[in-house]
Amino acid sequence: MIELRKITGENIEEVIALEVEEKQKDFLETTNLKSFADAHMLNTDGIPATPVAIYLDEVVVGFMMYIYDTLDHESFENEDYYGKKSYFIWHMMIDKRYQRKGYGKLAFEKMLMEIEQMPYGEAKYVTLFYHTSNAKAKTLYASFGFVDTGIIQDHSMLAIKHLEK
Numbered sequence: 001m002i003e004l005r006k007i008t009g010e011n012i013e014e015v016i017a018l019e020v021e022e023k024q025k026d027f028l029e030t031t032n033l034k035s036f037a038d039a040h041m042l043n044t045d046g047i048p049a050t051p052v053a054i055y056l057d058e059v060v061v062g063f064m065m066y067i068y069d070t071l072d073h074e075s076f077e078n079e080d081y082y083g084k085k086s087y088f089i090w091h092m093m094i095d096k097r098y099q100r101k102g103y104g105k106l107a108f109e110k111m112l113m114e115i116e117q118m119p120y121g122e123a124k125y126v127t128l129f130y131h132t133s134n135a136k137a138k139t140l141y142a143s144f145g146f147v148d149t150g151i152i153q154d155h156s157m158l159a160i161k162h163l164e165k
């Protein structure tokens with residue numbers, strides 16, 4: 001069974017040890033360790049960040065993180081979501097040994113269900129970036145209703161999903 005669990009002293013080493021395929025490294029802007037450190041800094045700055053370990057029964061197979069923040073980057077200035085709150089998927093990975101088994105999809109679905117409860121406050125959107133050559137990520141996110149915005153930064157596409165009230 002796939003479960004999302006808090007990162008603790010018990011599982012942090014396993015989370016840091018997770019790896020993607022060599023050719024997938026360019027698809028990730030950051031590492032699990034750096035993301036976990038970012039989560040602490042963001043939380044300290046008042047931007048809620050939720051890093052989670054993805055478990056298959058008692059084995060850690062992946063890592064994800066989302067934050068709750070304002071869409072205020074200058075490249076969105078003319079978009080109607082500019083200045084609005086969004087749940088932003090900061091990081092998503094499944095270890096290379098456990099990919100293509102449906103775990104990423106199940107874990108992502110669970111995270112979206114958590115986000116739909118709006119744990120940190122109201123938002124109309126869930127947003128994320130994916131590398132434009134990352135066909136697998138594109139298909140995965142599209143299957144959950146994420147739509148490309150056409151905004152590309154550093155080879156990554158901003159995709160957006162509208163949250164229902």
Ligand SMILES: CC(C)(COP(=O)(O)OP(=O)(O)OC[C@H]1O[C@@H](n2cnc3c(N)ncnc32)[C@H](O)[C@@H]1OP(=O)(O)O)[C@@H](O)C(=O)NCCC(=O)NCCS
Nearest residue numbers: 024027092093094099100101102103104105130136139140
């Ligand atoms: C992207 C990633 C998280 C997906 O996890 P996964 O466990 O391998 O994916 P799943 O087995 O659950 O497959 C999920 C969906 O991806 C899509 N998918 C899977 N393999 C695919 C492929 N080779 N080509 C295109 N789409 C593919 C399908 O839509 C699939 O759903 P379906 O089986 O119902 O059709 C994982 O491959 C990964 O960690 N990749 C490296 C890091 C990365 O790219 N992270 C995303 C950053 S935006």
